[in-house]
Amino acid sequence: MSDRRRHFLSGLLALAAAGPLAASPATEEKLKAIMQAAATRPPDAERLRERETLLREAETALAAGDAQTAEQGFDRAAMILHSADTEMGLVRSYMQSGQYRRALAFGAHTAGAHLDVVGGAALYAWLLHAGGQDAIARKLLADAQARAPSQPLVAGVARELASGAPHASGDMLLAPARLAPYSHPNNLAALPRAARMVAAGTLVDEGRMALVPARAVAGSRRLWVRNGLGQLVPASAMPVRGESGVALLRLGSPLPAPSMGTVPADVFPGAVAFAVAYAQTNDAGAAWPLLRxxxxxxxxGAQGDRELDLSMHRGLAPGGPVFDQAGRLAGIALPEYAGGAGGARLVAAPRLRAAFAGRVALPASSEAGRLGPDAVYEAALRSTLQVIAAR
Structure with a gap:
């Protein structure tokens, strides 16, 4: 092992206490198998051609929404050659199947074992930042920039992370280090050119309904929602009742929903919370949400909504879920009332239960254990929605 790689891996271990870098047993076994395969003799030309075919087929499967087939293809390619492009494909396959923590563990290996390919570090830093691990992300990206100061991908990711609300575009959407999920299955073509993301939303009622900002969907003729796995479905707005500022969307077909209860009572001032939403943007491209x-x-306000830290929602679209430390839905984030400082407010879950009683199930949970931000983010990949509209 080179001194440079040994230094980088030591840095990862030193940062482990501050972030979710531990690999699961399944991930450790897969890494062990890949490294053992890499220790054998180099593949011949025929095996390398087979590998290229496997990579193309796996990428096609991932673009079509078949993350399981994609993972299998990338696995087979990884047994032929220990290479960063294959491992980045595996990381994205895990993400597109909702396995954020597994993606992080594999991303840590890719970033540390392939220092000559900065795409691995860029992808890993992006995922760390998305899951709320910004300090580690910036450290890793700074190391990558020092190794490759003129590399466009690293420079672009650095600019986006510095913005606080990164959004992937251009070369950042190219494989193998694609920094977003694919929209599937082939539904992106169904969106009109004028379609735009207008808000974030929160998936509820076992994946059949979504809570969204009422103002964002008012007057829209066509609506869609898409989760952090890239799954896109049409939706229709239901009549708004009351003054909560929240509208209810009925999904054209259910989306997979995590097991998620709501807090039984309002969270108290000073409580730690996790807000999840998408970077505010005018396009309709698929993206991974961001946790703060x-x-x-x-x-x-007169309704008793709660203020949220300005830092929790700066640059993010309104309407995303806010979770407590047990991973329960504490409410959704909406823009602050007129005349405020431009921040966000929490429309609490008990108020939502009352406003939508008889229309949507928002069961309270007595769960009191604490979850790390990585576990909250993994569930939020399914429950945090992009709301897309076209007139």
Whole structure:
């Protein structure tokens, strides 16, 4: 092992206490198998051609939404050659099947074992930032920039992470280090050119309904929602009742939903919370959501909504879920009332239960254990939606 690689891997271990870098037993076994295969004799030309075919077929399967077939193809390619492009494909396959923690563990290996391919570090840093691990992401990206100061992908990722609300575009959407899920299955073509993301949304009622900002969908003739796995379905707005500022969408077909209860009572001021939403953008491209950690503030407005840290929603689309430390839905984030400082407010789950009683199931949970941000983010990949509209 080179001194440079040994130094980088030591840095990863030093950062482990601050982030979710531990590999699961299944991931460790897969890494062991890949490394053992790499220790054998180099593949001949025929095996290399087979590998290229496997990579193309796996990427095609991933673009079509078949993450399981894609993973199998990338696995077979990895047994032929220990290479960064194959491992980045595996990381993205895990992400597109909702396995964020597994993607992180494999991403750590890819970033550390292939220092000459900065795409692995860029992808890993992007995923760390998305899951709320910004300090580690910036450190890893700075190391990658020092190794390849003129590499466009690294420079682009650095600019986006510095913005606080990164959005992948252009070369960042190219394989193998694609920094977003694919929209599938082939539904992106069904979106009109004028379609735009207008808000974030929160999946509820076992994947049949979504809570979204009422103002964002008012007057829209056609609506769609898409989760962090890239799954896109049409939706229709239901009549708004009350003054919560929240509308209810009925999905054309259910999306996979995590097991997620709601808090039984309002969270108290000063409580730690996780807000998840998408970077505010005018296009309709698929993306991974972003998690922010902060504190719930005091009550605001006549309805008793709670203030949220300004840092929790700066640059993000309104309407995303806010979770407590047990991973329960604490409410959804909406823009602050007129006359405020431009921040966000929490429309709490108990108020949502009352506003939508008889129309949508929002069961309370007594769960009191604490989850890390990586576990919350993994569930949020399914429950946090892009709301897309076209007039």
């Amino acid at each position: 950690t902060g504190f719930v503030g005091a009550a605001t």
